[in-house]
Amino acid sequence: MLKKQGIAAIAALTLSAGAAFAAGGSGHVEDVNFSFEGPFGTYDQNQLQRGLKVYTEVCAACHGLKYVPIRTLADEGGPHLPEDQVRAYAGQFEIYDPELDDYRAAKVTDHFAASGDPNAPDLSLMAKKRAGFHGPYGTGINQLVRGMGGAEYIYTLLTSYHEPPDCAPEDFTGSYNAAFTAGGFPESCKNEDGSHMVPGSWIGMAQPLWGEDVEFDDGHENSLHHEAKDVAAFLMWTAEPKMMARKFSGLTGVIFLTILAVLLYLTNKRLWAPIKGRHEGDA
Structure with missing residues (x-):
């Protein structure tokens, strides 16, 4: 069930972005060393292929990539899959065809399907919607040096699920995430002045990645941190394929x-x- 939920934890993130600062400010974002960073950085083809697999097996049940053409999986600078693999990949999915008024097998000329859950946001541009890095030198300069930080935010979110702190009631709604600041927060975890005793907040979606969720074709390690980094890099590519x-x-x-x-x-x-x-x- 958790795999089918995908990374819908990001749904609450997007929908509640406007309330983030009111709910406790911007949370800590891990500065991850991605290969595409810097003026001479490039996407790691193998990492993008691994991230595609994480998305396909864990995220696609709920989340779509409706702005991403399937054919771009063969592009240089991207996952760069062989043409026959792209056709085979497309054939795994069904999309609604208005001309047929029915579903049919997807073709390489189609886009990825839209989100299957109306409450789950499309992930095509998710890595651009969230700016993970701000200050201390000012948003502009800091982002110029370190990038927007959208991929880092996704990585941090996916790796920041923890057991609820002792101050929280057992029946409190949601899952505790130390990086997510826009969710619910129990009164029992606040000081007398109303400040939060623990970082983060409670997010409405259960933890989607646990580690060893998928088996990578290249034999790469599939711990939680590696899976989160790979899918974050893949979502950066979907948002910026021409970077x-x-x-x-x-x-x-x-x-x-x-x-x-x-x-x-x-x-x-x-x-x-x-x-x-x-x-x-x-x-």
Whole structure:
């Protein structure tokens, strides 16, 4: 049942984002070393394939990726699956076809299905919806150096489920998550001044990943932390599939502008050198 629920814990996260600060402020986000970070970072193809498997076997029952074409699984810079594997993957799913007014097997030209649970948000852009990093140097500078932190937020959320603290009543609704700040919080876990005695809050969805939920084809370790990191990287790719192309374009632009600036400076010196020398001679 837990696997079918997928990572719907993120549902409450998105729907309650506006209340996050009122419920206790921004929680701690683990700074994970992802391969795609930095100006020269790239997606790890094997990691994206592992993340796809976690999504397919654990998350897809509830959550959709309706903005992601299935054919992009074959793209370079992404999971880069062979064409025959992409066709086989698409054939696992059924999608509703308005022309047929019925369900049919998915094709590579289709998008991933939408969320099967109306309360479960689509995960296509989830890694861009959440900014995990803020301050202390200011949101802009900190995010420029460390990135938005959406993948880190997802990773932290999935690995921050714990047993409820002793201060909480046994029948309190939800599951305790030390990183989620927008959920319910029992009065028994508040001080006299109303401040929280423990971090996080109670999220409405049970823990979706426990470790060893899937078996990776490449034999990679499948502990909770590895599964969470892989699916977070995959969701970063679904949100930013052209990140590498944008980085390359940006770097090319910076190099071009630098060369142009040097040429303009040298041209300026050459054009004004005779005039400047004549004025100095007159003086």
